[in-house]
Amino acid sequence: MNPSRLFWPVGIALAASLPFLPSLQGQFLYWDDVTNFLMNEGYRGLGWPQLRYMLTTTLLGHTSAISCSTRPMPSASTSSPDDSWPAPPGRRPRA
Numbered sequence: 001m002n003p004s005r006l007f008w009p010v011g012i013a014l015a016a017s018l019p020f021l022p023s024l025q026g027q028f029l030y031w032d033d034v035t036n037f038l039m040n041e042g043y044r045g046l047g048w049p050q051l052r053y054m055l056t057t058t059l060l061g062h063t064s065a066i067s068c069s070t071r072p073m074p075s076a077s078t079s080s081p082d083d084s085w086p087a088p089p090g091r092r093p094r095a
Contacts, residue, residue, distance in 0.1 A: 035059070 042053040 036059075040059060042057065043050055
């Protein structure tokens with residue numbers, strides 16, 4: 001294959017991936033994560049109260065009821081829901 005034919009696809013792939021490079025650091029985002037995950041305990045689990053909360057909440061806007069239906073999946077798959085989320089600033093996780 002001619003190397004010049006690879007220039008445009010590789011260039012486009014690199015240009016498209018540049019905006020996402022900061023996300024590779026994997027840090028906790030302080031945009032809406034504090035409200036969604038640290039201050040909000042209504043989503044942790046897959047019981048009836050949590051499902052009712054997920055379908056009726058208006059926390060952070062009208063699309064929250066749809067998007068928060070995927071939040072309990074990591075906490076439901078672990079032995080303790082509190083271990084799967086970072087501790088709030090100034091609070092240490094339980095030992």
